[in-house]
Amino acid sequence: MPYKIAAATSDGVNIDRTFGSAEWFTIYEINGENIISAEKRIFRESEKIALENCEKGCGSGCGSGCGNGGQHSEKVDLISDCRCVVCTKIGFPIRKQLEKLAISVFDVNCSVDEALQKITSYYSRIDNHESLRK
Numbered sequence: 627m628p629y630k631i632a633a634a635t636s637d638g639v640n641i642d643r644t645f646g647s648a649e650w651f652t653i654y655e656i657n658g659e660n661i662i663s664a665e666k667r668i669f670r671e672s673e674k675i676a677l678e679n680c681e682k683g684c685g686s687g688c689g690s691g692c693g694n695g696g697q698h699s700e701k702v703d704l705i706s707d708c709r710c711v712v713c714t715k716i717g718f719p720i721r722k723q724l725e726k727l728a729i730s731v732f733d734v735n736c737s738v739d740e741a742l743q744k745i746t747s748y749y750s751r752i753d754n755h756e757s758l759r760k
Contacts, residue, residue, distance in 0.1 A: 628655060629655075630653050631710055631746075633651060633653075633654060635652055641713060644715040645713045654742060656742075670700065702724060709729065711731055712741045
């Protein structure tokens, strides 16, 4: 079954952004063994400004927080159709928001290609194991 992976990469080569510092996510569509760079989802400038100017810590992953009162972060909503997100680091409150949506988190420090190969291999084993149990 096809799925999407959101990657926090500034150059398309390396996973080099934390969840909070990512200005966009490159979305990869996975269908079997095919990996296609589908789109770039850009984080809105208006929320970046709000994150930079806020004083309350809310766990947005930005370091300063946005004081959103426990609502989903706009970044979480941006990737809500993805099976997982891969970044260099992510804060606990955002990780919990993603887990509630059944979105896995992979904190890595490697190339995009290496991360995608390992993650797709992992999901392939899980998906094949689940189909064998049916």
